[in-house]
Amino acid sequence: MDMLPKLTGRRLIVGALFLIGFLLATGRAEAVPAFARKYGMVCTGCHEAWPVLNNVGREFRDSGYRFGLGRDNLITTHTSYFPLSLIAKPHYGYTKRTHQNTDQGLTDLKSGDVTWGAASLFMGGALTDRASFAAYLVDVPNLSPFIPELWVRFNNLMDTSWLNFKLGDHEPDTPHSAIRSWSLFGTGFLIYGYHAPGSASLINLGFEKRGIEYFGHDRGGRNRVALSVFSQQGGAESAFDSPGAYLHASHEWVPDSNRVSAVQVGVFGLYSRLPTSFKTLSGVPVSGTGSDLRASSKYGVEGHLWLGPLATPLHIVLVAARGADDRDLIPGASRAGTFSGGFVEIGYSPTLSTLGFARVDAIRNRQQADASKEKTFDDQDAYTLGIRHTVEYTYRAEYALQAEYSIQKIKGTAVGGLDERIDRGFLGFDVAF
Amino acid sequence: MRQLGSAAILLLLAVTVAPLRAETRSGDPQHGKLVYQRYCVSCHGRNGDGSGDAADQLSPRPRDFRQGTFKWRSTASGSLPTVEDIDRTLQKGVYGTVMPSWFVIGPRARRDVIAYIQLFSSRWGKEPPPAPLMIPAEPPRSADAVKRGAAQYENLGCASCHGETGRGDGASAKDLKDDWGNSISPTDFTTGHYKSGDTATDLYRVLMTGLNGTPMPSFADNLKPEETWDLVDYLLSLAPKPERRASAR
Numbered sequence: 155m156d157m158l159p160k161l162t163g164r165r166l167i168v169g170a171l172f173l174i175g176f177l178l179a180t181g182r183a184e185a186v187p188a189f190a191r192k193y194g195m196v197c198t199g200c201h202e203a204w205p206v207l208n209n210v211g212r213e214f215r216d217s218g219y220r221f222g223l224g225r226d227n228l229i230t231t232h233t234s235y236f237p238l239s240l241i242a243k244p245h246y247g248y249t250k251r252t253h254q255n256t257d258q259g260l261t262d263l264k265s266g267d268v269t270w271g272a273a274s275l276f277m278g279g280a281l282t283d284r285a286s287f288a289a290y291l292v293d294v295p296n297l298s299p300f301i302p303e304l305w306v307r308f309n310n311l312m313d314t315s316w317l318n319f320k321l322g323d324h325e326p327d328t329p330h331s332a333i334r335s336w337s338l339f340g341t342g343f344l345i346y347g348y349h350a351p352g353s354a355s356l357i358n359l360g361f362e363k364r365g366i367e368y369f370g371h372d373r374g375g376r377n378r379v380a381l382s383v384f385s386q387q388g389g390a391e392s393a394f395d396s397p398g399a400y401l402h403a404s405h406e407w408v409p410d411s412n413r414v415s416a417v418q419v420g421v422f423g424l425y426s427r428l429p430t431s432f433k434t435l436s437g438v439p440v441s442g443t444g445s446d447l448r449a450s451s452k453y454g455v456e457g458h459l460w461l462g463p464l465a466t467p468l469h470i471v472l473v474a475a476r477g478a479d480d481r482d483l484i485p486g487a488s489r490a491g492t493f494s495g496g497f498v499e500i501g502y503s504p505t506l507s508t509l510g511f512a513r514v515d516a517i518r519n520r521q522q523a524d525a526s527k528e529k530t531f532d533d534q535d536a537y538t539l540g541i542r543h544t545v546e547y548t549y550r551a552e553y554a555l556q557a558e559y560s561i562q563k564i565k566g567t568a569v570g571g572l573d574e575r576i577d578r579g580f581l582g583f584d585v586a587f
Numbered sequence: 588m589r590q591l592g593s594a595a596i597l598l599l600l601a602v603t604v605a606p607l608r609a610e611t612r613s614g615d616p617q618h619g620k621l622v623y624q625r626y627c628v629s630c631h632g633r634n635g636d637g638s639g640d641a642a643d644q645l646s647p648r649p650r651d652f653r654q655g656t657f658k659w660r661s662t663a664s665g666s667l668p669t670v671e672d673i674d675r676t677l678q679k680g681v682y683g684t685v686m687p688s689w690f691v692i693g694p695r696a697r698r699d700v701i702a703y704i705q706l707f708s709s710r711w712g713k714e715p716p717p718a719p720l721m722i723p724a725e726p727p728r729s730a731d732a733v734k735r736g737a738a739q740y741e742n743l744g745c746a747s748c749h750g751e752t753g754r755g756d757g758a759s760a761k762d763l764k765d766d767w768g769n770s771i772s773p774t775d776f777t778t779g780h781y782k783s784g785d786t787a788t789d790l791y792r793v794l795m796t797g798l799n800g801t802p803m804p805s806f807a808d809n810l811k812p813e814e815t816w817d818l819v820d821y822l823l824s825l826a827p828k829p830e831r832r833a834s835a836r
Contacts, residue, residue: 192685193685193687194629194630194639194640194641194642194644194645194685195626195629195630195641195685196628196629196640198624198625198626199625199626199629209691209692210626210687210689210691210692213691214687221680221685221687221688222688223680223681223682223683223684223685223686223687223688224682224683224778224780225683225684225685232644373690374690374691375691408691408692408693408694408695409693409695410693410694410695411695412615412618412695412699415693415695415696416693463618463621463622463696463699464622464692464693464695464696465618465621465622465624465625465626465696466621506621506624506625548629548640549629549640549641550640
């Protein structure tokens with residue numbers, strides 16, 4: 155405690171440095187120069203501020219990476235073109251976690267490193283007018299390379315944009331993508347992955363799911379609907395015995411105005427049934443033998459507001475949801491666990507190359523499954539602040555300087571029931587070519 | 588959650604009380620410049636000269652806006668297009684090129700960028716607002732109309748560029764150049780897709796106005812409206828699914 159005054163000064167300096175700069179470590183930013191090269195379009199054509207899609211980019215994605223004007227097929231592109239992009243984030247990342255247990259007592263754990271973060275190799279595009287594909291190979295330091303996204307999509311079946319199917323590992327159509335996020339390292343989108351404390355459910359809408367997605371939209375994506383049916387972890391007798399289902403529908407208005415350039419509202423819901431008992435081998439559960447399915451659910455609303463001209467908007471996002479996990483999913487529970495939460499994000503692009511963003515996340519438990527726990531146990535708050543300056547962007551490549559800092563506070567989860575706080579900082583580059 | 592609730596209320600207020608009072612109908616070139624820089628500059632260039640960074644990779648090359656020469660218009664041959672003409676192209680995109688549809692960015696952004704594009708050519712300030720062509724109602728399609736249209740196709744010499752079967756492989760097809768000296772290809776009518784748009788009205792408009800900056804002339808002085816519709820019906824009959832083209836009208 156004697157050291158506190160000195161440390162406070164250092165913390166302020168470190169904090170200020172990170173505030174100037176920013177963040178990401180394990181997040182994936184999906185901006186795809188392969189498409190920019192193919193169509194000769196700079197990144198700003200499809201990205202509000204890289205990597206968040208604007209409505210042009212969203213419609214392109216909704217259409218299966220096609221503009222639908224006879225130049226999408228790979229066979230119509232120059233033979234030297236290959237739909238390949240590399241995306242990497244060389245940066246300094248910093249993490250601090252309070253009240254962690256050690257043999258020497260409670261301590262704060264800190265780490266910092268210069269790293270590439272999550273480097274992604276992307277391939278994708280339209281195979282034909284009727285079929286599209288995408289594949290990501292991601293390399294995260296200290297982990298084996300993995301392929302989080304790999305799918306084939308069948309477009310415009312029966313000549314209607316309301317009939318598209320995607321098969322494979324795909325990102326659910328969330329109200330605001332956690333993968334394609336301005337935040338490169340920070341904490342956020344907590345509601346996508348949150349479950350009642352102790353729940354066996356690990357479903358995180360922010361991550362890719364293996365399954366089938368139905369998708370439909372009208373011209374310009376003013377009305378959109380997506381339904382993903384995906385396999386559960388652990389599984390039951392077969393993947394379709396215990397599927398999860400995620401539905402998202404949204405409507406967008408584009409007023410004839412430079413003051414309010416677009417408004418979008420939507421609803422989403424997740425319902426899944428997970429096995430609570432398994433056959434075992436040497437006491438270890440055997441995958442695929444699950445039974446006694448129990449429900450985990452989440453449903454919510456979204457609102458997007460784009461203020462100012464569409465070319466340089468102030469984008470406000472609100473996502474709010476409620477969720478519940480059956481008591482049988484939670485060891486020692488006497489009742490279901492319920493919670494609510496969401497986030498508000500604001501991104502402002504005063505110029506085409508500059509972005510400031512901030513996000514506030516909150517999770518509140520409404521009913522603890524374990525009645526002996528404090529009602530506020532595992533309640534969470536997160537604050538993320540970032541600045542991004544795109545140093546150069548062309549139709550072939552882009553690199554940006556980003557600084558980001560986030561704080562996450564968790565009630566009562568540290569040793570001895572203490573609150574936990576996680577600070578994360580990122581200062582570095584986001585490079586794509 | 589209290590913070591989220593407050594934010595939700597603020598958002599709701601912003602939506603409901605935002606000053607949505609009527610803005611001027613004409614485009615704002617200052618905002619249009621931002622739209623242009625965001626979406627158009629890599630192909631059409633900072634100066635609107637059609638020489639953006641990607642232009643050399645593209646075929647056909649992007650439009651050079653400095654001459655005020657536009658292919659798809661509802662105005663007489665050689666005239667400037669109307670704002671609605673440019674907006675139609677922006678909304679549809681140009682089939683067979685990398686010019687996508689910009690329908691999704693909404694009417695305001697499109698009008699603003701058109702106002703900015705008009706700054707690239709001094710013609711917009713000098714020439715009077717062009718009068719758009721009046722397109723009469725399309726008569727019912729018939730086999731006879733297609734036959735008469737085929738005769739018009741032959742009489743007007745369309746085959747010299749577009750070929751006997753409309754595949755865009757006429758005798759002079761390989762030698763065609765636009766006003767900037769770039770090689771261009773005549774439309775292949777058998778694909779069922781046309782740069783001007785896929786409807787009968789789109790084809791009628793092109794036949795009456797011609798395509799400025801290209802060898803495609805206007806036939807306004809050669810064809811009566813009913814003869815033009817006959818020719819349109821013949822051209823549509825060359826497409827693989829003429830019944831679909833007709834229903835698109």
